[in-house]
Amino acid sequence: MKAPEYIRFSAAVPIEKPDWVIPGLKVGQFGLLTAPGRTGKSYLLMQIAMSVASGQTIIPRLDVSGAAKSCLLNCVDDASDVRERGNVVLRCFDVESLLDDNLFVASMSGATLRSTEMLKWEPG
Incomplete structure (x- = not known):
């Protein structure tokens, strides 16, 4: 376990x-x-x-700095709802070919996930 990091302030x-x-x-x-x-x-x-995940700006003025790994854990909606919403977004924005292996989406509805399990997560 990591110890707290105590912070010192300086205007310099x-x-x-x-x-x-x-x-x-x-x-x-x-x-x-x-x-x-x-x-x-x-x-x-x-x-x-x-x-x-795609490195493309989908929401105006919400610029991304480039493609990167993205993990979305939806804790409320079931898998069919999450899948449908993802498909709707893809119909509206042409980014499907740019997602590569950068996007990981899961429905966590009814599931248990400990923070230690997240530390072990690797996409793919």
Whole structure:
């Protein structure tokens, strides 16, 4: 287990520009999106995941820095709903040929996943 990293502050330290996957999400981090039902969370996350995996901007002004591995674990919707939403996104945006092995999407509805299992995950 990693020990906490204690932080010291100094006005003399130059500001570092983060390495963003998308604005607000740094490389190597993960995000969680919550909102009331039927607000479009699944479609939004699918578009973001496909945008990152393909390296193409799907959502205007949500520029990606290039193609990268993208993992989307949908904890609410079952596999058929996740598949249908992914197919709808592909019908709207021509990125299917650009996804290669960069996109991993799974329905976690009813499943248990420990954080230690995520550390072992490798795409493909």
